[in-house]
Every structure is written in C-alpha cells, then in structure tokens.
Amino acid sequence: MTAVAESFSQLWDPQPGWLNTASYGLPPKPGWEALQTVLSDWRVGATSWEPWDESTTRSRESFARLIGSDSADVFVGSTVSAAIAPIAAALPDGAKVLVDEVEFTSNVYPWMVHGDRGVEVIAAATDKLVEAIRPGIDLVAVSAVQSSTGTVLDLAAVVAASKEIGALLVVDASQAAGWLPLDVSGVDALIAHTYKWLMAPRGATLGYLSPRLQERCRPLEAGWYAGENVHTSYYGTQMDLARDARRFDQSPAWFSFVGAAPALELIEQIGVDVINRHNLDLANEFRAGLGMPPGDSAIVSADIPGAEEAFAAAGVRAAVRGGRLRASFHIYSTIADVNLALNALKNI
Known part of the structure; x- marks a missing residue:
C-alpha cells in the first residue's frame, strides 16, 4: 500500500476478505455519514x-x-x-x-x-x-x-x-x-x-x-x-x-x-492514479500467488474448480462469473486480504 493510500485507509472498515467490488463497492465514511444524516432528517x-x-x-x-x-x-x-x-x-x-x-x-x-x-x-x-x-x-x-x-x-x-x-x-x-x-x-x-x-x-x-x-x-x-x-x-x-x-x-x-x-x-482527493497503482499491486500479488503473469486490471478472473467453496469456508467474499472465479481489489483492500484468499486456495 502506498503512503497516500495508507493515509486514507481509516475511512473504511471492511470485514477481512472483501474481494467483490466488481459487484458493489464499500462506502467511505464521509458518504456513509452523509447518508445517515439525511435519513435522520427524512x-x-x-x-x-x-x-x-x-x-x-x-x-x-x-x-x-x-x-x-x-x-x-x-x-x-x-x-x-x-x-x-x-x-x-x-x-x-x-x-x-x-x-x-x-x-x-x-x-x-x-x-x-x-x-x-x-x-x-x-x-x-x-x-x-x-x-x-x-x-x-x-x-x-x-x-x-x-x-x-x-x-x-x-x-x-x-x-x-x-x-x-x-x-x-x-x-x-x-x-x-x-x-x-x-x-x-x-x-x-x-x-x-x-x-x-x-x-x-x-x-x-x-x-x-x-x-x-x-x-x-x-x-x-x-x-x-x-x-x-x-x-x-x-x-x-x-x-x-x-x-x-x-x-x-x-x-x-x-x-x-x-x-x-x-x-x-x-x-x-486520493487520485485515480494512486488508486490504480494500489489496486493493481494487490491484484498482481494475487495473480502471482496463483502462478499467473502480471495483468493490468483490478479484476482477476481465474479458472479454479472448488474456489467458490474454499472461499466460503475461509470467509472470503468474491464472485463466480462465466464459470470462473472473479476477485476484485479496491482502495480498501489490503495484502492481508490477498493472503487470506491465497491461503484459502492453497489446498486445491
């Protein structure tokens, strides 16, 4: 994680193992708090x-x-x-x-x-x-x-x-x-x-x-x-x-x-370039752990039979699309999430 990304990390509090931003992203605290305020007013x-x-x-x-x-x-x-x-x-x-x-x-x-x-x-x-x-x-x-x-x-x-x-x-x-x-x-x-x-x-x-x-x-x-x-x-x-x-x-x-x-x-404020670098670093760590070459996407798609069940058992939340595992990494993702996912897959 870059120093800039690290300085903003406290704005999210995800449960470990969220690798499914391609399905929905997690709100930063400013967005969540603004929403709670207007809901209270409503x-x-x-x-x-x-x-x-x-x-x-x-x-x-x-x-x-x-x-x-x-x-x-x-x-x-x-x-x-x-x-x-x-x-x-x-x-x-x-x-x-x-x-x-x-x-x-x-x-x-x-x-x-x-x-x-x-x-x-x-x-x-x-x-x-x-x-x-x-x-x-x-x-x-x-x-x-x-x-x-x-x-x-x-x-x-x-x-x-x-x-x-x-x-x-x-x-x-x-x-x-x-x-x-x-x-x-x-x-x-x-x-x-x-x-x-x-x-x-x-x-x-x-x-x-x-x-x-x-x-x-x-x-x-x-x-x-x-x-x-x-x-x-x-x-x-x-x-x-x-x-x-x-x-x-x-x-x-x-x-x-x-x-x-x-x-x-x-x-x-964070900068798309900073987010891009953070996301790709983590995605490529995950790809390397799977024996895949580096890529240019924050979304990793891999054909790993049994991955969905292994992830569920380990508490990793990702998705299956087109019959393939889909893991996605964003600014609130960490190297701990990568390691949790790789450890879940190591026996299959």
Whole structure:
C-alpha cells in the first residue's frame, strides 16, 4: 500500500476478505455519514429536499472532472440501460451495433430491443473487437473494463477505429470509473453506475454525452428535473428543457446521490492514479500467488474448480462469473486480504 493510500485507509472498515467490488463497492465514511444524516432528517421531516439535491450537482461536477468532461455534458440517471435507451432510440432503422461477445447486457439489450426495426447487434470476441470495427458498423457499444473477465479495453485503439469509419462510440465505464484513468476525448457517450468502484449507493448513474450526440437524441425521459429551471417546471404544458445535457436527466434518487457526492470527491482527493497503482499491486500479488503473469486490471478472473467453496469456508467474499472465479481489489483492500484468499486456495 502506498503512503497516500495508507493515509486514507481509516475511512473504511471492511470485514477481512472483501474481494467483490466488481459487484458493489464499500462506502467511505464521509458518504456513509452523509447518508445517515439525511435519513435522520427524512424520518422526522427536518428539512425540504433541496439541500439533499445539492449532492446531485456535486456528483455531476465531480464525475465530469474524473473523466475530463465539461459538467454541461454530464447527465444523471438511475441505471446504465435507462441512460442508453435514448441513444438506441436515435439509431436509424437497420443500424448495426457492434458489442463484445461477453458484454454486460445493460449495454446489449437496449440495442437489441430495436430488432423489430432492423437494428442488428453483432458480437465480436474481445481480442477481435478492434478489427471488427469496419465499414457498415454504425455504433460500437463496449465496456471500458469487462465485468466477467476484467479485460481492460484499449480505448485509444477503439476510438481511432470508430472515428475512421464514422461510427458512434458508447462506453460503459461501470467497472472502470473510480480506479482506471478515463478521458472522454473521441467518445460519444460514457456512462457509469456509481455503486461499484465509485463506492456510492445503488441508484445513482452518471453519463457523458458528446455535443454531437446530444443533438441526435431525443430526451425521452424528460420530466420536471430536465427543465431549464427545475423549480418552474413542476406543472403545466409549457416545456422549457435545459439547453445542455441536463435535458437528459432523470429525476434523481436523492439519497443515492447524497452518498455518491462525498465518495466521488474522495476519489478525486486520493487520485485515480494512486488508486490504480494500489489496486493493481494487490491484484498482481494475487495473480502471482496463483502462478499467473502480471495483468493490468483490478479484476482477476481465474479458472479454479472448488474456489467458490474454499472461499466460503475461509470467509472470503468474491464472485463466480462465466464459470470462473472473479476477485476484485479496491482502495480498501489490503495484502492481508490477498493472503487470506491465497491461503484459502492453497489446498486445491
């Protein structure tokens, strides 16, 4: 653990053996305490909702800084699939969408449901994805880090290949934002749910839409919160939507964003580069203990029959995805967690 990571370690108190951030992240104390405060206020009606909603603005601005975007191009929502829906609806009939063959379905089904109007989803193997970006593909939909395998996307190569043929590029960053440095240059949409590596409550999704994509999409889920002035958009038939990406906002789940804002700001304070180094150091210690070469991902996927049962017996919490063990390491993970996991596996 780096000295910087060590200085923040007291902000979490995980039970030993939590190696499952790819399923959900653990809240830092600032996020947890902020959430307890507003829940107490809610219980007795101590305040109106406006102070809670300040966290939505803070989350939007923090996310924009983390991905190198202007906050005017960031929208808020609830889930990745709901955020993708307006983009999918804007595709012309007969459009072809390229996905990774192991892509998480929140970035597959929103395209497939348009099959009745000829939208075709084409799958390529992870290691063949870039070469599959060829004329005829209208949109590439892919994760920055694959959920099941932990494979890190060569984003620069995908951006270049998509640009060469004029295809739109939509990136699901749910398994990347918070530990992997990200930049939206050349990307048309980048969407992340915050309950994994961004360590927020489930229900807060943030996304970037490029100006050119904003112009192509209709804000299908527009409601009062998408208004230019939310406080004058409560009633009636006069619609004045926000001029920027806010017109794609879904009305936020307040308490989810109350927990999200301090967590995102803490990630900024620690630094994604520091978190990245910490996570990869631990992941590679684990890989070395399994006799695997070093990798570039905070997610380790390995074919180890009996690992799930061995982990359960030792109190290690990880996951099985695609029939393979999946262990994931984040800023609150320690070398003790690595050793606990390796010791659990040593007899199998």
